[in-house]
Each structure stands twice: as C-alpha cells, then as structure tokens.
Amino acid sequence: MRLASRMDRIGTETAFEAAARARALEATGVDVVHLEIGEPDFDTPANIRAAAKRALDEGKTHYAPFAGIPELRAAIAADASVRKGLAVSPDQVFVTVGGKGVMLYAIEALVEPGDEVLVPDPGYPIYESLVRFMGGVPVPVPLRQANGFRLDLAELRTLITPRTRMLVLNSPANPSGGVLTRSDLEQIAALAIAHDLVVLADEIYGRILYEGEHVSIAALPGMAERTVILDGFSKTYAMTGWRLGYAIVPEWLAFAFGRLLINSVSCVATFEQWGAVEALTGPQDAVDAMVAEFRARRDLIVDGLNAIPGIRCLRPAGAFYVFPEISGTGLSGADFANRLLAEAGVSALAGTAFGGVSVDHIRLSYANSQANIRKALERIATFVGRVAVPA
Ligand code: PLP
Numbered sequence: 001m002r003l004a005s006r007m008d009r010i011g012t013e014t015a016f017e018a019a020a021r022a023r024a025l026e027a028t029g030v031d032v033v034h035l036e037i038g039e040p041d042f043d044t045p046a047n048i049r050a051a052a053k054r055a056l057d058e059g060k061t062h063y064a065p066f067a068g069i070p071e072l073r074a075a076i077a078a079d080a081s082v083r084k085g086l087a088v089s090p091d092q093v094f095v096t097v098g099g100k101g102v103m104l105y106a107i108e109a110l111v112e113p114g115d116e117v118l119v120p121d122p123g124y125p126i127y128e129s130l131v132r133f134m135g136g137v138p139v140p141v142p143l144r145q146a147n148g149f150r151l152d153l154a155e156l157r158t159l160i161t162p163r164t165r166m167l168v169l170n171s172p173a174n175p176s177g178g179v180l181t182r183s184d185l186e187q188i189a190a191l192a193i194a195h196d197l198v199v200l201a202d203e204i205y206g207r208i209l210y211e212g213e214h215v216s217i218a219a220l221p222g223m224a225e226r227t228v229i230l231d232g233f234s235k236t237y238a239m240t241g242w243r244l245g246y247a248i249v250p251e252w253l254a255f256a257f258g259r260l261l262i263n264s265v266s267c268v269a270t271f272e273q274w275g276a277v278e279a280l281t282g283p284q285d286a287v288d289a290m291v292a293e294f295r296a297r298r299d300l301i302v303d304g305l306n307a308i309p310g311i312r313c314l315r316p317a318g319a320f321y322v323f324p325e326i327s328g329t330g331l332s333g334a335d336f337a338n339r340l341l342a343e344a345g346v347s348a349l350a351g352t353a354f355g356g357v358s359v360d361h362i363r364l365s366y367a368n369s370q371a372n373i374r375k376a377l378e379r380i381a382t383f384v385g386r387v388a389v390p391a
Helices: 005-009 014-027 046-057 070-083 098-110 125-133 153-159 182-194 251-264 270-281 285-306 333-344 370-387
Strands: 093-096 116-121 137-142 164-170 198-202 227-232 245-248 362-365
Touching (some): 005 125, 014 333, 046 270, 070 093, 070 270, 098 164, 098 198, 098 251, 116 125, 125 137, 153 182, 164 182, 182 198, 333 370
Parallel strands (some): 116 164, 164 198
C-alpha cells in the first residue's frame, strides 16, 4: 500500500509530540513542569459554558449554515469592526474549526504549485507545512531577537520575487511574543500592494497584548481586499478544546471559503457557536483578568530567566510565550530542551521547532501557574549551573 506523494511534504507541530514525550516521562513517576503547551490553563469562562449548555438543551444540535450561524457571523463582524478598526460585513465572516481551519483554507484557496509564500521564521510551523503540502514554496523571513523579533523590512524586500503570492504575518507572535508596530505594518502594506501579495494575518493573539496597540493590517488603506484575517476563540477565551476560529475574508474569497468549508467539515458544531456568541457579546472581564495574570507571569519568567547566567530573554509585548537565547550555556536550543526535560523535568520546545533560524533559542509557554513557573525557574537555574560551559 502507498500514500499519496504529497504526504512526503506535510510537516507537523512538534508541541504536540513534545507534550506526549513529557507525559510519557510523567507516567514513569517523574514530576514534569509543562511549559511546552500553547494553551491557557484557565477554564472557559462560566457564562460561555452556560450559553453552550443552554443551546444543547434547546436542541441546537443540528447542522448549522456552512459559514456559521448568522448570530455569530454578525457578532464577529461587529467585534472586528470595533477592535480591528475596519468595516466588516457578516458576509465576509466564516466560522472554522479552530484558527487552524483558516490557515488551511487560505493556503488551499490561494497557493498554486511553485508559488512562493513568505513565512515568519521563527513562526508557527503549520504555515510552512501547509504551503509545502499544496506544492508551494515556503520562503522563511527571519525574525531576530536583536530586532525585537519584528520583520526586517529591508530583508523582506529582498525576499520578494515574481513568484511570491502570499505573506504570512503573526502579531503578537508565536513563538517569540513579538509585536509588529503600526509603522512596520504600513511599510509591509506598501510592499504587499506594490507586489500584489495576499496577506494572511494571523491575529489569534491580538487581545493578549501588554503594551502598545493591536493594529490589524487589514485596516490600512488598500489592504482589506488583499488580507485574510485569522482569529478565533482558543487563546482569548481559553477555548482551545472547542476548536472554534474564524476568517474575515475579502468578498472575492468568500466563494472559495464556503466551498472549502462544505468540502471539509460542513459546518462547525452548532451549540458551540452559541457559546461563541456569548463570548463576544457578554462581559469581557474574564479576558481582562486572564491577560492581567499572563502579564504578571510574563514578568516573573522574564526576570527569572535573565537572572540565570547564559540566558538572555526579551520581555515580549504579547502572546504567552518567551523565546530566550540560551547560547551562553554552551548548548544548542535542541540539546537544551532535550536535556532540560530528561535531567530537570521541565518541558520546553527547541527554537528549531519553529524554523531554521533560531538554533540558539528555546520556547517556554507561561500559560501555567506562577507556582509552576517558579518551580521551573529553580530547575532551569540548577540545570544551567550544572551543565553550562563557562564562556
Ligand atoms: N495561530 C497561531 C500563531 C497559533 O499559535 C495557534 C495555536 O497554537 C493557532 C493559530 C491555532 O489556533 P487554534 O487552536 O484556534 O486552531
């Protein structure tokens, strides 16, 4: 028996594999602090759960319209119009299985074999995987610590060719927590327009922001018609297991998104969509409280890491990850992460799980309790004290 040849080109998300490895170690009795998982440790707020339960009891258990229930499409359009600063009509909104669904449909709908797609490096590994899967060519755009993990615009210019079709942006970013400024986005928008690129703007961490403003590139002049916005409920509302995301697309892409939804999932779970309506239209204090707690954890982990010789960590403005450089310990990111789990019981990801650029980095998620973060910091300090090669 044989697989289709395109299966040779599909990648993966090593966070899930790292989590499985950490759990296997745990099953042998070892205490592990999990800093590999990119999901809020909070429960979904009670009002959202109650709305979904109510919908179940009211019999909202049938197929929904493929693009989403009208109430949710309207709530998303209204929310996006306010928070992202562009006029969004409900017809442009497609409810998807996770934010990941948006990635799949955007890349399926737009990338032809041989098309080049600019992807952030370090960046979420599924962009690259899906581009390759469709026969496209991912072109890494390096994001460097020295530049606050923002795009280097001069470098970006040199990477655009006549084959470039799409540019993927992710701000606030996984894995670095970096945030693009309004000025960055204005210059990127000018390039996208000049070279007729489509932008896939992954804004899934848009509300997990500690400093500055969240700017959607789609709100800049000339960009709404060439931007696919990816957003969702997983991170903002601690709803990772619900698998609920959404796309906001220009009118010319609506047909394609509809067809791809019908061909893949038919629609997203109907009663869950009622929970999502409550998420957007109900009180937002749970989101504010979660972001305030993430901020305290960010400061705890950044200060703790910077107190360890050989580790340098920026203070990210968004998301819930830190991406420290650990080359001062004499180890590569991959060796550091492997040994940290085996020898100190802290599960982290190598920077190279996010592309080829960040060999000297690891990613730690601080979506974990302050007590566990403290425990992890103590273990990292002891581990580094033991293994570090003095410079
Ligand atoms: N985009 C980025 C940058 C992410 O980090 C993630 C999840 O980790 C997603 C999209 C996918 O989100 P969802 O769980 O809603 O599919």
